[in-house]
Amino acid sequence: MWCSQCQQDVPAVARTSQGPLVCSCCGQIVKLSTLERIVDSGIELESFEAASTTSGLRSSPIDYGAREEARERHRRIGRQLRSPYREVFETGAPATVEGNRRSLLWNSEPIAPPQLRQIAKLSQHEAVTSGSQTSWLLSSLLTLGLLGFAFGVAALVWSACFDLSEVWHWGMTTTIAAEGLLIVGLTWMAIRLWQNSRRLNHELRGVDKQLVEIHEMAGSLSAGQLSASQNYYHHFSQVANPHMLVANLRGQIDQLAERISG
Known part of the structure; x- marks a missing residue:
C-alpha cells in the first residue's frame, strides 16, 4: 500500500487484531483510498454525445441556404428530364446533339431527346426512296x-439491203453505243443483285438468331412452370434423337408392366 510519509509502496500491517493498518517502516497509519463506482462519477456519455452532435451540426459547412439550393437544383433537373418527353409526344420535334448537350448543362430550355422510332422510319423511307430511284434509272438505262x-x-440491215454507206456508219455507231449502255446497265444490275443478296442473307441471319432467342426464352418460361420430371423429359425430347426417345419409352413401358404384374 502507499505510504504518504515514506512516499513509497510498503506492506501494511496491523498493530492489533482489530486496529488500523500501519506502515511497516515508519509506523504511521495508512489511509485507505475511497473507491468510487464508475456510474457515480465522471462525465455522462449521453450528454457528451448530444453536445458533440450539436456542435457538429453548428460547425457543418452546409447551412440551410445551401440545402435549399441543392433541393431547387434537384427539382430543376427533374423538370428538365420530364419536359422533353412531354414535348416529344405533343409536338414530335426532332432532337439534336447540341440541344441535348445544352440541356445537360443546366439549360432551362427543354430539348427533345432522340426519337429512335422516328429515326428508324425516316432511314427506312430514305432507303426505299433511293432504291426506287436507282431502279428507275437502271430500267431507263x-x-x-x-x-x-x-x-x-x-x-445496218437497211444499209446492207440498199447499199447505203452513210446509213451503215450511223447504224454501226448507234449499235456500239447501245452495246456500251447495255454492258454498263447489266454490270450495274449484277452489282445491285449481289448487294441485295448480301443484305437479305444478313437479315435472314438476324431473323434466325431472333427465332433461336425466342425459342430459348419460351423454353425457359415453360420450364419454370413445369415440375422437375416434366422439365427433364421436355429437355430430353429436345436434345435426344428419335431412336433414343423410342428406347426410353419402351423401357418405361416395360417397367410399368413389371410393376403391374408384381
Whole structure:
C-alpha cells in the first residue's frame, strides 16, 4: 500500500487484531483510498454525445441556404428530364446533339431527346426512296440500250439491203453505243443483285438468331412452370434423337408392366 510519509509502496500491517493498518517502516497509519463506482462519477456519455452532435451540426459547412439550393437544383433537373418527353409526344420535334448537350448543362430550355422510332422510319423511307430511284434509272438505262441496239441493227440491215454507206456508219455507231449502255446497265444490275443478296442473307441471319432467342426464352418460361420430371423429359425430347426417345419409352413401358404384374 502507499505510504504518504515514506512516499513509497510498503506492506501494511496491523498493530492489533482489530486496529488500523500501519506502515511497516515508519509506523504511521495508512489511509485507505475511497473507491468510487464508475456510474457515480465522471462525465455522462449521453450528454457528451448530444453536445458533440450539436456542435457538429453548428460547425457543418452546409447551412440551410445551401440545402435549399441543392433541393431547387434537384427539382430543376427533374423538370428538365420530364419536359422533353412531354414535348416529344405533343409536338414530335426532332432532337439534336447540341440541344441535348445544352440541356445537360443546366439549360432551362427543354430539348427533345432522340426519337429512335422516328429515326428508324425516316432511314427506312430514305432507303426505299433511293432504291426506287436507282431502279428507275437502271430500267431507263437498259431500255435505252435495248432500243439503241435494235435501231442500230435495223440501220445496218437497211444499209446492207440498199447499199447505203452513210446509213451503215450511223447504224454501226448507234449499235456500239447501245452495246456500251447495255454492258454498263447489266454490270450495274449484277452489282445491285449481289448487294441485295448480301443484305437479305444478313437479315435472314438476324431473323434466325431472333427465332433461336425466342425459342430459348419460351423454353425457359415453360420450364419454370413445369415440375422437375416434366422439365427433364421436355429437355430430353429436345436434345435426344428419335431412336433414343423410342428406347426410353419402351423401357418405361416395360417397367410399368413389371410393376403391374408384381
